[in-house]
Amino acid sequence: MSSISSSKMRSIDANCSYLGMDPLQLMENAGAAIAREIISKTGSAKVLFVAGRGNNGGDAFVAARHLSLYGTYDVRVILLGHSSRIRTEESKRNFSLLKYSGIKEIKEISDSSELIGYTGWKDMDIIVDGVLGSGIKGAPREPESTAIDKINSSRSYIISIDSPSGYDIDNGEVVKSVAADMTITFHRMKTGLGLPGCERYTGAVKVVPIGVCRDAEEYVGAGDLMALERRKSDAHKGNSGRVLVIGGGAYYGAPALAAMAALRSGADIVTVAVPENVADTVASFSPDIIVVPLEGNMLIPENISRLKGLIDSHDVTVIGPGLGRDQKTLETVELILPLCKRAVVDADALYGLELPVKSEGELILTPHSGEFSRLLDEKLPSSIDERKDIVRNFAGEKGVTTVLKGNVDIISDGQATRLNRTGNAGMTVGGTGDVLAGITGALFAVNDAMEAASCAVFINGAAGDLAFEEKGSGLLATDIIDRITDVILKVF
Incomplete structure (x- = not known):
């Protein structure tokens, strides 16, 4: 199937909602797909989810909850900012579920110096990047900018959700970006993830289905x-x-x-x-x-x-x-x-x-x-x-x-x-x-x-x-x- 832009994907998501699909369903399916990918790679690991306050962060919360069901994973979550400032209702609801999920560590960090001093960066096997969504353009702000630096300087295997944070998913422009080992993108390939040289930031790109209604793409909504x-x-x-x-x-x-x-x-x-x-x-x-x-x-x-x-x-x-x-x-x-x-x-x-x-x-x-x-x-x-x-x-x-x-x-x-x-x-x-x-x-x-x-x-x-x-x-x-x-x- 041909690739699509980030704005087209947002239109498809909105059309799903117009047809009656709760956005929580798509977020649940996306997060579950991320967890499955981690499980397919290793049976046990220390996994840190670094989440922003948008829907990418919501996908990370769902993935952390799914992964925490397995006792062989040490799951930790960093939310960049205070939970009261999470931007979407779906992400708020999924963040609130983390405290009932047996996750070892859930931190809300707004200050970049606190990110720099966080000791968990050193010994993670996998870091999941859910910092910034696909609609972000230009230079990342703080604390997201420092989070990207810390993710990149770790020795962990890095998985980015939908697109590497800071990477322009439509045309591949970069001011500062996560350099992922793997990018898991949803429903359809995005235009910027197949450009020459993009693997420097995206790593291997895998497209996973998340249950989008067929008519949300074929029918105007x-x-x-x-x-x-x-x-x-x-x-x-x-x-x-x-x-x-x-x-x-x-x-x-x-x-x-x-x-x-x-x-x-x-x-x-x-x-x-x-x-x-x-x-x-x-x-x-x-x-x-x-x-x-x-x-x-x-x-x-x-x-x-x-x-x-x-x-x-x-x-x-x-x-x-x-x-x-x-x-x-x-x-x-x-x-x-x-x-x-x-x-x-x-x-x-x-x-x-x-x-x-x-x-x-x-x-x-x-x-x-x-x-x-x-x-x-x-x-x-x-x-x-x-x-x-x-x-x-x-x-x-x-x-x-x-x-x-x-x-x-x-x-x-x-x-x-x-x-x-x-x-x-x-x-x-x-x-x-x-x-x-x-x-x-x-x-x-x-x-x-x-x-x-x-x-x-x-x-x-x-x-x-x-x-x-x-x-x-x-x-x-x-x-x-x-x-x-x-x-x-x-x-x-």
């Missing part, structure tokens, strides 16, 4: 939203995304829904370019929408000169909502797409679309099954596994990120493929696809295509689920827009 760009405290207007919606003509509600969804999803500025005959009606939906009227009563090639400047001044273009399928409109879509650096192509803009588009821009397509069958020029099978293969192959061949909407959404960029199960039967009402296009546009303005598309379908479906609880079969697309922020705020 709340944990995936954690990787999205957040609005920064020092941000200026426009830093969180400028979205242009091109639509309307045949229908005026669709571009307004897409625009409002983009705003609710965090975009700073949303401009809607629509034919002049519907511009005032679209503007009446909200004063937050900037409306630019276009010549004529439908999208036509004569609009290109006006649109080019708008496209250049926005981060992403959402094209399709309410356009209609007049031949001149479809010809204009073909002329617009090569001008876009990023675009979300939806609804009528998918009709008759020629792929691949001759452009260096990035595209996200959001077809339902009928629209996708038309793009493929073949009928779709009902099997999810077969559909996954078709979507992945299509995305790879055409050079586009594709969202196939359905009871289970399929998202692929030709390499990675994700599924989404949020949403409900009430969302067959008109306008929900326009809402999804707007959410996708807002996220795509500041995130990569696969992240934006995957998280957008999750947010759209989850907001729809919240709205359905309240409105039932009377659900409207505007009800989904009203619940977008509820979904996002649950994560952030």
